[in-house]
Amino acid sequence: xxxxLKYVCKERLPSGNFRxxxxxxxxxxxxxxxxxxxxxxxxxxxxxxxxPKSSAGPAVKGSITWLTGLFLRDVEKRVxxxxxxxxxxxxxxxxxxxxxxxxGKKNAYIPRGKLVQFLDQFSATPGxxxxxxxxxxxxxxxxxxxxxxxxxxxxxxAKTIKRINKGSKGFYTCTIDDVRAYMKHHAxxxxxxxxxxxxxxxxxxxxDLRLLGPFNEFRLDGRPWLRWTQSKKPHRQVEIPLLPMLQxxxxxxxxxxxxxxxxxxxxxxGSLGNYVRGWFxxxxxxxxxxxxxxxxxxxxxxxxxxxxxxxxxLGHEMGSDESKVYVAEAERKGLAQSLGEKMKQVxx
Numbered sequence: 001x002x003x004x005l006k007y008v009c010k011e012r013l014p015s016g017n018f019r020x021x022x023x024x025x026x027x028x029x030x031x032x033x034x035x036x037x038x039x040x041x042x043x044x045x046x047x048x049x050x051x052p053k054s055s056a057g058p059a060v061k062g063s064i065t066w067l068t069g070l071f072l073r074d075v076e077k078r079v080x081x082x083x084x085x086x087x088x089x090x091x092x093x094x095x096x097x098x099x100x101x102x103x104g105k106k107n108a109y110i111p112r113g114k115l116v117q118f119l120d121q122f123s124a125t126p127g128x129x130x131x132x133x134x135x136x137x138x139x140x141x142x143x144x145x146x147x148x149x150x151x152x153x154x155x156x157x158a159k160t161i162k163r164i165n166k167g168s169k170g171f172y173t174c175t176i177d178d179v180r181a182y183m184k185h186h187a188x189x190x191x192x193x194x195x196x197x198x199x200x201x202x203x204x205x206x207x208d209l210r211l212l213g214p215f216n217e218f219r220l221d222g223r224p225w226l227r228w229t230q231s232k233k234p235h236r237q238v239e240i241p242l243l244p245m246l247q248x249x250x251x252x253x254x255x256x257x258x259x260x261x262x263x264x265x266x267x268x269x270g271s272l273g274n275y276v277r278g279w280f281x282x283x284x285x286x287x288x289x290x291x292x293x294x295x296x297x298x299x300x301x302x303x304x305x306x307x308x309x310x311x312x313x314l315g316h317e318m319g320s321d322e323s324k325v326y327v328a329e330a331e332r333k334g335l336a337q338s339l340g341e342k343m344k345q346v347x348x
Contacts, residue, residue: 005044005265022047032080041211041257041266042231046079046086065104068096070148071139085231087207087269095135108149112157123164130163137161174287174295176302178280185283192279194249195259195272199289201246203296204238206289207231210267213257214250217242 007024008031020031022044029047033040059065075092078084102118103110115136122129137158144151179196186192199209208231216228224242229235250258257266267275273289280287292299 007048008044024048042086042207043079045268046090060105062108063104064106064108064110065100067108067143067148068100068104068139071142072096074142082235084233085207087231091131092135092138095132096139098132099136108143109154110157112161115157116161119161126164133158133161133163171288171290171294172286174291174299176295176299178285178287178295179292179299181285182280182283182287186279191259192275192282195276195279195289196292197245197249198258199292200296200299201243202226202240203293204228205230205232205293206272207269208238209289210259210269210272211257212259214254 005020007022008020009023011019011021013019020035020040022029022031027047031040031044031047033043059069072089072093075084075089079086079089099118103114119129119133122132137156140149140156140158143149144154144156179200182196183193186196195209198204198212202209202212204212208228212226212228216226218225218227220239224247225239226242227237227239229237256264259272260266261271276289276292277287
């Protein structure tokens with residue numbers, strides 16, 4: 001398979017096999033995974049989007065730069081072993097990169113008060129500030145467990161620093177009316193419409209959704225199915241029927257990913273979310289990709305799905321109370337509407 005990706009070259013090994021290597025600004029790394037697979041693309045993007053090493057010079061043992069390097073190398077190994085998502089590595093690189101830029105040369109035993117001052121710089125964006133605190137806490141917890149720092153003399157400085165984004169209500173949960181307005185605005189043949197169809201038919205998280213393609217298809221008892229391994233813990237393998245609506249929508253895609261940019265490449269994790277929010281705005285309704293996934297339990301009954309079908313698609317326990325409630329609510333609304341039409345015919 002020929003893979004055309006920026007900063008990537010194909011190399012022949014002495015064995016006659018090939019491997020793909022990422023090369024940019026002196027950084028050379030082998031991209032692990034089957035070329036073209038979801039794992040391969042995720043590892044490529046984790047390398048590509050990683051923050052370059054600090055230009056402050058070689059890390060001094062005992063410094064924050066030194067500690068960060070140890071931690072990130074360990075996270076990289078866990079990603080390669082399939083224990084954690086490449087997105088986790090990407091997030092740690094980003095958040096800890098800011099700490100290295102500010103205090104890289106300082107002693108790793110940073111005072112809690114100094115760390116609070118550092119985080120206060122990001123208070124205008126509470127979510128980003130809290131995510132930086134989370135990465136720093138994870139690094140120090142890891143370092144203390146492995147005694148890179150003395151657990152008898154030092155405690156995790158980020159562990160007792162409080163989050164400031166507790167009041168967030170999270171993502172708006174989309175309704176069936178939001179999705180109908182979206183589909184009415186975006187005509188057949190558009191990528192905006194395809195993204196919605198793939199999401200409704202798979203309920204996949206964004207990182208998995210953007211990498212789904214024909215290579216995930218297989219046949220079971222003569223019928224087409226989809227199979228993928230979730231990028232997020234617990235990394236379950238998902239197997240679901242390839243629904244007729246999705247099969248029809250993606251029939252023209254036999255290479256690459258179902259959803260892609262105009263250049264034919266997979267969307268990045270961030271750009272896909274931004275595009276979907278923009279497409280909702282164009283349709284004149286509020287919504288996001290995560291909002292659709294959150295709302296699927298209430299959206300699917302309106303499309304005729306049973307509670308058991310919803311449980312299979314969303315990965316719930318079979319016969320879950322949550323799915324039964326949404327199906328009953330949809331049926332109740334339908335019955336009420338039907339009753340209202342009949343009542344109109346009553347002559348008083």
